[in-house]
Amino acid sequence: MKGLLFWVLSLTWGILMTAFGLLVSLVLLIAGVRPSRWRWFLCFEVGAGWGGFECGPMFVVERGAPESMRCHEAGHGVQNILFGPLMPFLVSIPSAVRYWARRIALARGRRDLPPYDGIWFEGQATRWGTKLFGGTQHKPRLRRIK
Numbered sequence: 001m002k003g004l005l006f007w008v009l010s011l012t013w014g015i016l017m018t019a020f021g022l023l024v025s026l027v028l029l030i031a032g033v034r035p036s037r038w039r040w041f042l043c044f045e046v047g048a049g050w051g052g053f054e055c056g057p058m059f060v061v062e063r064g065a066p067e068s069m070r071c072h073e074a075g076h077g078v079q080n081i082l083f084g085p086l087m088p089f090l091v092s093i094p095s096a097v098r099y100w101a102r103r104i105a106l107a108r109g110r111r112d113l114p115p116y117d118g119i120w121f122e123g124q125a126t127r128w129g130t131k132l133f134g135g136t137q138h139k140p141r142l143r144r145i146k
């Protein structure tokens, strides 16, 4: 039920990021990448050692991404249904710019960067994603046998 509400909001209030996500999904599908379902999300796994990004109810992560990374990206998905059309400007674009700035700084030898979750939108994505999708609360439900 919560998953249904999530998709309804993703396809309405959060349609901006969802539309971008559908475009990304189309490109990945054409490239032969098959998605899987993770919690309420469509999950694509591509490449290695780069991290991930989220667009609406789908996210793309490195192959074999840990649960913590999936939870973080899912947290951005929850931000999207809350922030709606403001999502790209409040979170997605600043997050992408910061991600690349950090990569470049690290490649240049900087070792004094603040923690990744040190900025509000990344910390919030991790907290919300972990609270909603992490841990043991998502173990598959046992089917009751009559």
Ligand SMILES: [Zn+2]
Pocket: 072, 076, 095, 121, 122, 125
């Ligand atoms: Zn993030």
